[in-house]
Amino acid sequence: MPYRTLALKDKIVLITGASSGIGRAAAQQFAEVGAKLILVARRDERLQALKRELEEEHKVEAHTVAIDLQDLQKVSALVPELPDSFRDVDVLVNNAGLALGKAPVHKNDISDVATMLDTNCKSLVLLTQKVSEGMVKRNGGHIINVSSIAAHEHYAGGSVYCGTKAFVSAFTNAMRHDLVGTNIRVTAISPGAVQTEFSNVRFKGNDQAAHSVYAGIIPLTADDIADQIVYAATRPSHVQVGEIISYATYQASPTNMARVLLQK
Amino acid sequence: MPYRTLALKDKIVLITGASSGIGRAAAQQFAEVGAKLILVARRDERLQALKRELEEEHKVEAHTVAIDLQDLQKVSALVPELPDSFRDVDVLVNNAGLALGKAPVHKNDISDVATMLDTNCKSLVLLTQKVSEGMVKRNGGHIINVSSIAAHEHYAGGSVYCGTKAFVSAFTNAMRHDLVGTNIRVTAISPGAVQTEFSNVRFKGNDQAAHSVYAGIIPLTADDIADQIVYAATRPSHVQVGEIISYATYQASPTNMARVLLQK
Amino acid sequence: MPYRTLALKDKIVLITGASSGIGRAAAQQFAEVGAKLILVARRDERLQALKRELEEEHKVEAHTVAIDLQDLQKVSALVPELPDSFRDVDVLVNNAGLALGKAPVHKNDISDVATMLDTNCKSLVLLTQKVSEGMVKRNGGHIINVSSIAAHEHYAGGSVYCGTKAFVSAFTNAMRHDLVGTNIRVTAISPGAVQTEFSNVRFKGNDQAAHSVYAGIIPLTADDIADQIVYAATRPSHVQVGEIISYATYQASPTNMARVLLQK
Amino acid sequence: MPYRTLALKDKIVLITGASSGIGRAAAQQFAEVGAKLILVARRDERLQALKRELEEEHKVEAHTVAIDLQDLQKVSALVPELPDSFRDVDVLVNNAGLALGKAPVHKNDISDVATMLDTNCKSLVLLTQKVSEGMVKRNGGHIINVSSIAAHEHYAGGSVYCGTKAFVSAFTNAMRHDLVGTNIRVTAISPGAVQTEFSNVRFKGNDQAAHSVYAGIIPLTADDIADQIVYAATRPSHVQVGEIISYATYQASPTNMARVLLQK
């Protein structure tokens, strides 16, 4: 008798950072199992295209919200302004986030610092507050925060990014204590090297630098991490996946990659 | 296009502690996907019964090894004495383990201490050495160590058990660095409260004490954790699940359980 | 032959949050060993009074900077606007910080969230950048960040505060990697329950709530933590204290206090 | 008014591994502040010489116990067989310990594995049990366990050593919960690279390999760590130093050393 998982058909899944990478792949995989999607990111055209794809290929409903998550007023307004049929979010995937640069601590650029803290932490806390309010009322839901191995292993050039992801992991754990008497589940997803636009963003368009991050290894893909997110969300309701930490097979830490394919 | 997972058909999976709980459930779930099983534990009759079940229900081959893992000579001999068709282990699940008692540090019973250290740590290191030797030669394989949330969150009455599981988690991480240039993957599975014989063993037959561990919550089941083990093992070969930490939904730490069902 | 420590006579020590609690006590203890002090906080009258005290009692020079550290322009200007004789900071103590409230995650107040993130994280990163720039040029210095046990153990009602302190600890570790080739040392100080204005601030003037945090235990004092900061700073130059974690003796975690004195 | 520390005059301090390195230096520094010493290790002649030195130079009493800590019967007998005037141990320093080899996991030598687990973990648990029994009766004492940065950061070639030190750190934390209602304090000391006989032991007499561990850095010395141990022990009785993590200044992790002095 096969293991019974949780059906997500018609469940409402809100994903931030749905225009690219992990968030986009997660939207597709949630659509595959029949969920209704709320897609949040800045790049509207991408969200529209994804919405069409999900509606056509998977026959699910999707709703887009094109905002900059650094704009806290827009984040505050997000839930109240959802269409009625999308308001009661079942699964919140706090995925939007970024690293900017690899500066050592004495060269940190304060505008990059602010962008990372505001996107990875501040807006995540606010959106979580707004969405979990309803979950507590309905006594159910799942909050999935995309953290990183950088939360746990701290490296040169990553002082602020590591800090923001350590924030996310600590926040996730504390939240589990806040919500322990409820049917709400709380999960952190902490990947290693995933090939998405992440490194292009980090290296600000220096695509060669971005590319070299993954040289000689077989990196994780956005789909691999989306699969983990959907895995956590589809476990039976009494199972609370706390954290999934993953690496590329040729990787043992943020800085220890065996560039096996280059050596050949 | 659904996510492509790794087929385990005819793969050889060695599971310690297969006579009960998580290990037994893992054997069943691996059999379900067609793997050949090596079942290790002390209680031979249970292993025999499980072997018959797997062969009949899932039409897979199974081999039993009834040994006490504290006997290091028997652990050393385990791999060489496997039948040829079972020798090249693809997946090693180091699952056998136990806690004994809840004594505070000034009342630790040294014979319990020795049993925990020998079973949870020493034999695990030895079996891993023996099995990984072949994996390195074949440049492939997966080592899955069952750790615990007790590795990360340390509680009164758990000094030695927490210590042994912290050992397992650290050992797992260091091993990932040892093997980073290979196709071998390394995973820790770190569950919260799972209802198995674990608490009966811990409380040495005081079944009321054992039972009360899970009072008022919906505990994780052996099947829930087996599902995580099989999940890790069936990810594509470039994906290395590093650790899956899980809790019961009504649990936030080893000691923070919301006994929701009692309150009603 | 007694252990040789590092003399701080005439060394320049910049302390944020010097108007109260740990920062104030640290200023006094650094003055005791002859250091010159830069005192930073919002409450100018307190800084002035402390400056007079240090100058009179310990015959050291002190300079005050009354700013709100949330004002990033003022933080940026802080170092360049220091008097010449105070500009080359030898020891930076990033101590200013706070928790606001004990709200669960679904009731987090976004203005409190912003205050915590801006004070505990953003301004700390900026000031560190500005001060470490000079340290790197001079190839020497010590950066001491006041974190908390909340960085490592996450509790209900502390989601954002725990997050900010996890940020500080991760940031500190990553920074150590950035600066590893230099003579600059990097330290985190992570205290448990210290009786200062911290809880009065957290509970926004509800002094009874603040008081009850320490009921029945003998809490750490500001002086106890100042002593740890000065300890780290006075170790020989080749010794890099990475982190000092401390608890009150009747405390085992943020939430596990044995209220021994109440029971009598 | 200088910070008040705890006087250790005539206090009884038991140190394991007192014949070399950190333990020997700790004995000397505790003697300097007037403590009575119980010196435990295998090499009797070294203990005798140290005893004479402490008695002559510092006019303190010392008692030696030359045993192999792997012999659990001798560990059990240690406390009952102490002379009356040494029986009520005030400070226990569990320092004896070792790493053996740098083998990857598939080459671990089981006899080395057993030696590390028995010395670093099993005997430490047993001695702690025996000594803390008395401390609980007397409602006072201090247990200081020498762990390592290897408890927290896990590296290739260190699978078992890292595991044993993770055990020590977890055990220490859990013990703090066991003893939270008492006046007993619990501390872990977690150093980075300390130049002692440690690497000579690890590399089994290959002194060149041992030497090269510290090449180009200024390593920590046994005295530096002894100083931390005495620091923890001399804090006021309400202050519980939980852990001191330290690195050489030219070190950022077990494997990240800037070999600055070689480059010149």
Ligand SMILES: NC(=O)c1ccc[n+]([C@@H]2O[C@H](COP(=O)([O-])OP(=O)(O)OC[C@H]3O[C@@H](n4cnc5c(N)ncnc54)[C@H](OP(=O)(O)O)[C@@H]3O)[C@@H](O)[C@H]2O)c1
């Ligand atoms: N890739 C990795 O190696 C890796 C590893 C560990 C963790 N992660 C984490 O995974 C998450 C997703 O990253 P990814 O790898 O998928 O990178 P990605 O391809 O760059 O995607 C990032 C997503 O975040 C959105 N986003 C960024 N800033 C935003 C803002 N201010 N407002 C709204 N949306 C914003 C982007 O959308 P718009 O630009 O359209 O707004 C985009 O959809 C991040 O939290 C990242 O830190 C990534």
Ligand SMILES: NC(=O)c1ccc[n+]([C@@H]2O[C@H](COP(=O)([O-])OP(=O)(O)OC[C@H]3O[C@@H](n4cnc5c(N)ncnc54)[C@H](OP(=O)(O)O)[C@@H]3O)[C@@H](O)[C@H]2O)c1
């Ligand atoms: N249950 C929980 O809440 C929980 C939570 C976190 C982690 N874990 C871990 O999960 C693992 C499996 O435990 P479980 O919950 O499934 O408990 P369980 O039902 O008691 O199963 C333990 C298994 O280990 C085997 N075993 C124990 N000592 C052995 C020895 N000396 N030689 C050979 N086999 C031995 C037992 O077989 P025989 O008695 O037949 O030898 C049995 O098959 C353990 O490592 C445990 O620490 C459990």
Ligand SMILES: NC(=O)c1ccc[n+]([C@@H]2O[C@H](COP(=O)([O-])OP(=O)(O)OC[C@H]3O[C@@H](n4cnc5c(N)ncnc54)[C@H](OP(=O)(O)O)[C@@H]3O)[C@@H](O)[C@H]2O)c1
């Ligand atoms: N007390 C504890 O139990 C405890 C435990 C662990 C860690 N900590 C940490 O220890 C550090 C010091 O706290 P404390 O216990 O000494 O508390 P405190 O007595 O409240 O002192 C906090 C200090 O920070 C300053 N500060 C706060 N916000 C500021 C701002 N925006 N700009 C400039 N200065 C600001 C305050 O000065 P003004 O108000 O005059 O600006 C004050 O000098 C904090 O980082 C805290 O998180 C405390």
Ligand SMILES: NC(=O)c1ccc[n+]([C@@H]2O[C@H](COP(=O)([O-])OP(=O)(O)OC[C@H]3O[C@@H](n4cnc5c(N)ncnc54)[C@H](OP(=O)(O)O)[C@@H]3O)[C@@H](O)[C@H]2O)c1
């Ligand atoms: N050195 C480092 O870089 C470093 C870093 C982090 C942590 N540590 C830890 O620091 C502690 C002390 O090491 P160390 O650096 O001072 O090394 P060391 O100079 O080799 O000293 C080790 C001490 O342990 C004793 N010992 C070892 N096995 C013993 C046994 N079976 N029975 C009784 N005593 C035994 C030795 O005495 P006999 O040989 O006379 O018995 C010796 O006194 C260890 O726990 C080590 O793991 C060291």
